[in-house]
Amino acid sequence: MKSLFCTANMLVTLSLCAIAPIVWSCGSDPVHDMEVATLGDEVPGIAPGPFHRAGQPCNVCHGGEGPASTVFSMAGTIFNAKDTLVGADNVQVLLTDANKTSPPTNPVTNCVGNFFITPDQWTPAFPIIAGVQKGNIGPMTMLSQISRVQSCGFCHTLPGLEPTTQSVPPVYITVSNDPNELKGCPANPNAAGDGGSL
Amino acid sequence: MSLRTLFLVGLAAGLVALGMVSCAATPDVSAETVILTPDYSTFAGGGMNLGVHTFLEHRCGTLDCHGQVGRPFRLFSQDGLRAADSGVETGGAADLPGEVYANYLAAIGLQPEETSRVVAGDDPVTDLLLVAKPLDLQVHKGGQQISVGDVSYDCLTEWLTLLPRATSTERAGVNAKCNKAGLIP
Numbered sequence: 001m002k003s004l005f006c007t008a009n010m011l012v013t014l015s016l017c018a019i020a021p022i023v024w025s026c027g028s029d030p031v032h033d034m035e036v037a038t039l040g041d042e043v044p045g046i047a048p049g050p051f052h053r054a055g056q057p058c059n060v061c062h063g064g065e066g067p068a069s070t071v072f073s074m075a076g077t078i079f080n081a082k083d084t085l086v087g088a089d090n091v092q093v094l095l096t097d098a099n100k101t102s103p104p105t106n107p108v109t110n111c112v113g114n115f116f117i118t119p120d121q122w123t124p125a126f127p128i129i130a131g132v133q134k135g136n137i138g139p140m141t142m143l144s145q146i147s148r149v150q151s152c153g154f155c156h157t158l159p160g161l162e163p164t165t166q167s168v169p170p171v172y173i174t175v176s177n178d179p180n181e182l183k184g185c186p187a188n189p190n191a192a193g194d195g196g197s198l
Numbered sequence: 199m200s201l202r203t204l205f206l207v208g209l210a211a212g213l214v215a216l217g218m219v220s221c222a223a224t225p226d227v228s229a230e231t232v233i234l235t236p237d238y239s240t241f242a243g244g245g246m247n248l249g250v251h252t253f254l255e256h257r258c259g260t261l262d263c264h265g266q267v268g269r270p271f272r273l274f275s276q277d278g279l280r281a282a283d284s285g286v287e288t289g290g291a292a293d294l295p296g297e298v299y300a301n302y303l304a305a306i307g308l309q310p311e312e313t314s315r316v317v318a319g320d321d322p323v324t325d326l327l328l329v330a331k332p333l334d335l336q337v338h339k340g341g342q343q344i345s346v347g348d349v350s351y352d353c354l355t356e357w358l359t360l361l362p363r364a365t366s367t368e369r370a371g372v373n374a375k376c377n378k379a380g381l382i383p
Binding site: 164 | 256257258260261262263265266267277278279280281282284286287288289290339340341343
């Protein structure tokens with residue numbers, strides 16, 4: 001009887017040992033976790049929201065795998081010159097998908113240059129052709145299509161203003177921001193300054 | 199069954215297995231597998247011709263898709279991934295000859311034997327992942343990129359079945375379609 005009890009105990013223990021790693025591995029995707037960790041912490045003083053993390057690949061967190069609860073179908077940051085990392089406000093982002101559809105209204109960047117669209121506003125069919133326009137500047141259309149990634153920052157990477165062999169500099173449109181409007185901006189629109197993600 | 203019997207049965211099975219292996223023919227080191235490959239000059243283009251590579255780079259080789267170091271069917275291009283240590287950057291100089299050749303190898307190296315059978319006319323082009331994936335006949339993260347009958351499809355499939363000994367007229371026909379396909383988007 002004692003021997004039977006020991007055997008049962010051993011079987012239970014072995015089963016738990018076998019199941020534990022499976023349960024643990026179902027809880028998280030280590031690749032995704034690493035991508036999130038690579039983005040670093042929030043900048044002090046800028047809470048998560050429309051003005052945070054300018055220039056970063058938004059959909060690492062906002063792509064449905066978390067940790068952000070809001071999901072974006074497209075999102076990114078537009079800067080105001082090739083050689084700065086100051087966000088450009090009021091830039092219209094022009095998007096057309098494979099079915100020739102576009103968002104009902106063009107997304108417009110806020111004062112740090114961020115824009116986003118949620119799936120209830122527009123769920124595009126890839127590939128997408130993208131462009132930017134502000135007032136009478138533009139439209140300027142990107143040379144290549146967006147094939148499958150929903151963040152500008154995936155290919156247009158920070159930090160750095162120079163292209164590499166596998167990335168391009170951040171998206172920019174040569175404009176100057178309205179200084180009056182920037183007074184009300186809750187974050188420093190300079191991504192390289194104290195408000196930014198660098 | 200006693201331990202001794204078990205041992206003898208195991209030993210006998212081992213000897214039989216060893217005998218079967220030793221009966222295999224001596225490998226023929228001079229044997230070759232002939233692989234037929236699609237025409238390189240039509241792929242590379244040149245002069246007035248954009249070549250098959252331009253269409254593949256535009257539609258498949260963006261930085262967010264096959265223009266990434268870790269991806270299968272890796273493609274280099276002027277506006278996408280550049281060859282490491284080549285001294286050129288994304289958005290910079292035009293495709294280097296080595297990059298175009300690497301793209302050719304990526305295309306035919308995806309399924310070398312199957313590519314050979316398609317080039318020989320033994321199998322349909324849709325047996326190739328290179329065609330089935332962008333048609334969305336097989337699971338493809340990038341979805342459908344070409345449709346049967348459009349210039350992109352014609353460029354790709356006619357190139358695959360264009361033998362190196364094709365006439366200049368046949369080549370011109372494929373080149374014309376690839377020139378149109380290479381301008382999209």
